[in-house]
Amino acid sequence: MVDISAKAVTAREATATGKVELSAEAVRALREGTAPKGDAVGVARLAGIQAAKKTPDLVPLAHPVALHGVEVNLDVVDDGVLIRATVRTADRTGIEMEALTCVSVAALAMVDMIKAVDKLAVITDVMVVAKSGGRSGDWTRS
Numbered sequence: 001m002v003d004i005s006a007k008a009v010t011a012r013e014a015t016a017t018g019k020v021e022l023s024a025e026a027v028r029a030l031r032e033g034t035a036p037k038g039d040a041v042g043v044a045r046l047a048g049i050q051a052a053k054k055t056p057d058l059v060p061l062a063h064p065v066a067l068h069g070v071e072v073n074l075d076v077v078d079d080g081v082l083i084r085a086t087v088r089t090a091d092r093t094g095i096e097m098e099a100l101t102c103v104s105v106a107a108l109a110m111v112d113m114i115k116a117v118d119k120l121a122v123i124t125d126v127m128v129v130a131k132s133g134g135r136s137g138d139w140t141r142s
Contacts, residue, residue, distance in 0.1 A: 001061050007092040012133030015086045016099035018126035020110045022080040026118035030076045040113035041074045041081070048072040048106030052087055052098045062097045065089050070098075072106055080121075081110055096128045 069088035
């Protein structure tokens with residue numbers, strides 16, 4: 001693990017996005033609230049938040065970071081679900097991995113919740129789109 005003890009504590013934020021591509025039937029079930037397992041969007045949102053908190057348990061060299069805020073938005077669109085997560089802290093290291101873990105697990109939970117309707121769901125485009133704070137400063141994907 002990298003030693004971060006000499007780094008300054010700063011406010012940090014990272015945002016990641018991803019998508020779950022779904023069939024029209026699955027999108028309809030999400031919009032109508034008829035997914036067989038229940039509230040797929042709500043469960044996926046909670047799974048993402050829980051995953052962000054567990055990142056150091058899942059990513060071997062990730063530092064434990066006290067998370068001060070996690071926002072997860074899931075938008076049902078015509079071809080699936082767009083996921084956007086923003087994670088905030090005041091700590092010595094970045095939280096990009098927490099944002100990526102949040103989006104990834106929210107997507108996995110969405111697939112689990114809707115697989116009875118759409119066995120061909122695909123998780124795509126998981127990426128960091130912005131970060132701020134720390135020595136390297138602010139960054140936004142163009």
